[in-house]
Amino acid sequence: MCAEQTPDVSRRRAIELFLGGGLLASLASFLYPVLRYFVPPAVVDLGGDEVVAAKLGDLKPNSGKIFRFGSKPGLLILNADGSFRALSATCTHLGCTVQYRADLREIWCACHNGIYDLNGRNVSGPPPRPLTVFDVHQRGDEIVVSRKQEA
Amino acid sequence: MIAALIRWLDERLDLEGLIAPFKHKTVPRHRLTYWYFFGGITLFLFMIQVLTGILLLLYYRPGANEAYESVQYIVTRVQFGWLIRSIHAWAANLMIFTAFVHMFSVVFLKAYRKPRELTWVTGMILLFLVMGFGFSGYLLPWNTLAFFATKVGTEMAGQVPIVGKGMMIFLRGGPEVTGATLTRFFGFHVAVLPGIVTVLIAIHLFFVQRQGMSVPPKVEAEWTANPAARREMKFFPNFALRELMAWYVAMGVLGALAAFFPWNLGVKADPFISAPAGIKPEWYFLFMFQTLKLIPSKVWFVDGEVLGILGCSLAGLLWMLLPFFERDKAARTKVWVTGISIFALVYVIGMTVYGFLAN
């Protein structure tokens, strides 16, 4: 019995090390992701129907800005009178990205000279359909664009 | 300090008396003991599902125009969201797999025989409910594959004569698969099924605890001939610690799967596009799906699909009543049952593989 004591003790130590250390380490590695998960991310999920297109002051009057709406580009326009307008920026002709023309006060597609008015209506050139118009709201200093609610 | 806490509780609740029967519980030790682990692993995976499911509930939003985006949000923006989601998806598949293994091991170890018939029946019901978990959960990310798999699956339920139409409308929340279906499946998946399954698991475990572990007939025969050869292992702590090792291994496997093979998002479902080619259900339904595909469209005067569905249902029912066919007396019934069991296993595996390769 006496001759086996030292290996016994070291064996017990080994078990304590592996078991205790292993338990602690494994539980920590399980709990760490779970605890991090609980913390809400910085970008709050607004769902697929809404997006913050810009902040107040990003745009000058009578100018436009392309923003991302889901997986497609959108066009945000600040009119000279201070009102905002947002539309889909994908031209209904062949899919090019349209732009706001401050000189024409209309939306223009550089690819084949298509022109839309500020209501998205296709007024000149090849585009066969109007652009989809979105709703714009101001929330604090954020300009929020959302899809129009269907009935 | 922990010992002091336990003593404090024991003084008030008589914990010693509560765990006393468990201290005496033993597990037979023989060359097939390892199969006993699978029930516990299935239970462990269920607990993982409940845990990760609750975590996902913190961010998931049911609703046709939000579900996909919320899953995308979890996977891309939430810290370790990708991990929780992939673990949930992988553990689901693993759980169904281990449930099947557990069921087949019980069949071949003949643990379903008297007096354990009810354990078998509750277990079979649990298996069906677990597959229901899989079916309902699969729709929740609201991607194209899930949408059409649900469409096809509920369509088949609708083929059952007389009650089929009603069943289909009940499942879908309407005549078609829509956002209403999603909400309904969500309710089934997070409330209805967990409630029923928890109760059934409790009953199932109660039976197992009450009756102890069964011993396979051949081993039983050996031990009857030679009583000295009988080996038993204490449940606490010996078997329990081994079970814990198995659970840790499962945990490692899940983590590796989540990191190396993360579950993808797919494309958001669009109810108005036509079904993509080669739609097939998840692998655990594949053997039934493939069977249905092989049945000709008309057998005699009966519609092939209806025949297939009724046939599968009948097979499932008979399988659930398996213990009641085998009586101690007739040795021939035993051979028949063994034969059918082997056939069933080969059929399920074979059809699953065939289903994979055919598509």
Add this chain to the structure above:
Amino acid sequence: MASLRINVPRVTSSVLLLAGSILLAPSLYGQAVNSCLDCHSALDGPLQVTPEKFSQDIHAQKGLTCVSCHGGDASSYDPDQSMSRKAGWKGKIDRRQIPQLCGSCHSNPAYMRTYNPSLRTDQLDQYHTSMHGKRLAAGDTKVAVCTDCHSVHDLRPPSDPRSTVNPVNVAQTCSRCHSDAAYMKPYGIPTNQFASYSVSVHHEAMVVRGDLSAPTCTTCHGNHGAAPPGVDKVQNVCANCHAFQAQMYGKSSHFKAFQEKGLPGCVVCHSNHGIRMPSDAMLGTGHAGVCMKCHAPGDKCDLARSAILGNLTLLDGAIKDADQSLRLAESSGMEVSEARLAQDQARDSLTKARVTIHTFQTSLVDADIQAGMKIAAANLKAGQDAMVERNHRRIGLGICLVAIAFMLVGLWLYIKKLES
């Protein structure tokens, strides 16, 4: 004895009239009597006009009848009466008279206002300026007159997809003469236009993609005033849609050079009828290359050409590399949809650069290329960052697996100890 000359036509028409009126009497109930249609529906060949056919005609739908153009008396079944000169019957209208006949209504704004006030009334004037109109005036009856293009007796408005002058059908209508080599022989002009147009990107846009704004013959040549625009005016026509390219070309070195040499502008590189989807190979030295048709190898233009081509290929390659990197990241489970969207912007830059070629200035093309390269580089980085993050995950997994391994060893040792 008086010879019994049976007036065959007269007998036939009388019998037919009788039969026709008995058969058609019910359908005539409530309708004005139209003896013209009743007889002519039973005739064969070019004289046949059936009520089914005529009911498709826009003029019939507006209440005009055979008499409106051909004169005569539609109430009488007696050919001597219905087709009498006294009743104003004109018979088959001579081809040289057709434009004038149609113009008698269609050039009268006051009259046309009573039917459709928004219709133009200058078609006849335009026609007189066209090649067809001029040659007709000179006595050539082979050229197209109104009925050749618009059809007759089942004339449909151009907006009707079955109309011979609906945009999708125009090329087909023109080709009836213009692709007939034998018919066009005296004029000495090519007859391959329709064949060329049929393989063009404009035809594909119109017929395959259903884009009615795509050009067809009349878009560039005019319809009533049809004539080629003139060698030095080609880019004006193309500019109606391809505004940017035409603007740039108009300010470029090639504009003046082509003018001086009498070369037809855009057509020199892009062809007129068989306009294909342009590709970077047009800047190359292969058979699709257009620059080297004029320029000499090694001269500064050749160098500029190869520089531009080089840059375009560079950007194209950078975009493809970024796509590849993003695809790899996605298949490893990383989410890179933001970068994917930015790739569209890089592709827009490439498109823009390809348009800027028309300035024929390397520096301007380069500016667009550089903008695109920046975006593509950023997206490539996004893909690579995603892969780095993926590797971090694997390291995290590794740590976790080590902890699990420790635990497993500990459990094993403990079990062993318990059971020894």
